[in-house]
Amino acid sequence: MTFRTPLDDACALHRPFGGRISNPREIARQLALSRREFLRSAAGVAVGSTLLHGGTLLAAGPQSKRKVVVITFGGGARDQETFAPEGQANIPNLMRELIPQSAFFTQVINRGILGHYVATASLATGTYETVNNFASLPPESPTVFEYFRKQLKRPASDAWVVAPSNGFNRIGESNHRSFGVGTGARVILPKYLLSAATSGSTDYGHLLRDSYETPLYAPELGGSKFELDQMEGILKLSVDDFKANARNLASPDELSVYVVRRLMQQLAPSLLWVTMHDIDIAHAGAYSLYIEGIRRSDRLCAELWKVIQSEPEYRGKTTMFILPDFGRDADDDSGGNGFQHHRTGDALSRTTWMMALGAGIREGVVFDQPVETIDLVPTLGALMGFSATFSRGKPISALL
């Protein structure tokens, strides 16, 4: 049996336990307003919709030199564990360091399927994809990487994805007939690299965790000679060096960030997409591990921003976007089980946020107007100089 959704608890949708009727649009709006208030009080940022001429607009430099880094704050996190007053302790780096430098969007709606692979594919294509969330399939619509490379005539080395392993190996390019094989981004799956490098050594098990979205289905990782070739040829890393560095890392997302840093140093791609995933341990139901994941993602986002500032190829010409693929179920939605899943499709799980910072971005402003997750790709197109022809989203005018 094959289908294309998050693994629903059928009860969640069909037989609500208790339950109440709410207007999703109103919940999303209230959520956005709350986020603005939280940010205003805690991070001291202005309200963009009324202060469009406030804040400092950072120079973008020539479009042809511009670089973009997209980080999906993977696994989804809720406001109460992040931007709400009781959650802000979990994201000190976002709150104190990154948000004051960013344009922050409080109401980013995902109207698609809330499964991580399919939602990330939707983000990367600018259309709501319906590919099987758990199968190794390419997106059906062209990806941002294909638009970028074809229209700007960029080489394969200029667009990269670093992603968790479960199914994301096909995220780099679509099967759309307008684009051919090998016209998208190259994809690195750090866990496959490590698996290949360590030949399954148990010393690295903590970096090889997988399949949080389906906690009971943990397929064996299949690192191979291809991955080892990637490591030595592209990252310029010996197996021994890679293993030695990996030994000091605490989680798969840390491993991803380590690989991203090497990529930036070795190839300096102009379009770099990083998908984080640690937070999704929440599916196993352990709240403390979910919180640990949020805190780690917060730290890693700040680390990546520091890398951007420290690398000459990136400093001053890079725009960084951070956004979750979607949220998680609300505590008061009787169809779900709170933070554990994203199965109900309620307003909280569909309403997320996005921050943009760096070159060409007005810093320290908050925008309340609703945008959609599929608006990211056409926005990137407008910033970098390509047209996302098949995207269903719209460029976000506040960023242009």
Added chain:
Amino acid sequence: MVPADLKSESFHGYAPEAQKLAVEYLGALRRLPLAFLSGLLREIIDYDFRFPAERKTIERELSNLNSLSAAQTKDWFEGFAEVQLSSKLEQFDWVNAPAQFLEQLSAHLWTTHQLDRFRAAALAYAERLREAVPPEAPVVPRLGIAVIGAGADAAPEPLFRKLRSHGAYFTNVQPENGMSDLLEAIAARANAHPLPYGHWYIDGGQELPHPSGITCVSYQGLEPARTALLRRIQQETKKAGMGPEALRTIMAQMQPVDLGMSASEDPVLDRFKTKVLTEGSGTQIFSTSFAQWTAREAWRRAQPVTVLVRFAPRQRQKPMNELLLPNSQSPELDPVGSLMDADMGAYYNWLNQQRLSGSTQSMFIAWFENHNEAVAISPLLPRGTESSAAAKLPQLLSWMS
């Protein structure tokens, strides 16, 4: 096949009591849109193995459906009738496999962007049903108890933050004999109000001695079943073509005997335990997830008047592949992480209790085991207050009722 084609013979595959019930309400079932009916059939097909409260709920719902005129039925189910189904779904054997049908229906709703519409219809129906057939009040105000933090010396962060605003926070609880006092308290309630599956004791570790009349489920008690399940998962995932969805389908079809449970005198409870392990996420590997989900399902399904849930330390996080390996060795524990898990679990336990009838009169207490902190919620206790009065748990309970 469409619902209007249903006949008595359609239900020959059902267990005896489920079959009788479906045939009795055949006329009502025929009038329902398939998008709704499949959910109802999922309840009916397991009728023989459902708790008394669930049975009563199904019967009352069917009786209400039977009483609706054709025009009323159309009005009530307009939202469901608007859901567009595929021909593949309509051809599915939804009578005999409603749960599998629902999985496919869910997939269809997501991919065709009809989820929001369906969700709105489901919530509107639930609200309307609640008005037409109000849930019965409990015979005695419900009492929920959550005991958290076994094995933890101290809390890394303040506890009960989400619960405190709803009740009184006590900082000088005398912890001696706390668990046995609480077990005695629920035993007294069970004696005073003997109800089948009305009083539960759920333990995330090894269950403590408890009197009869209390329904008990424990993580340790289900260790053989969990091991059998993990072994089966290992076998299944090695099969060619296996994926998470197929695995989930296989697990949803498992019976107690598949987990090595021998036939007991309580097939209803055995089926409940099986579903906790096969349908819960993380219940097989983390005792805190097990305790939280078991308590949730007990509240939701059995609608008891008393639930005592005790959280025990879960194993420390390891790679998922290792967590899923059946292991005879004692795992390394994470008492502090488990305390945080359980703190949230206690809050969820209260939320789930409050979803049942009589919520304005219900009582709840959460206690940091062997420590001095507790929060007590009751209509008789002032909300958002703090007390440093020295008190034992029985005294706290007495102030609540």
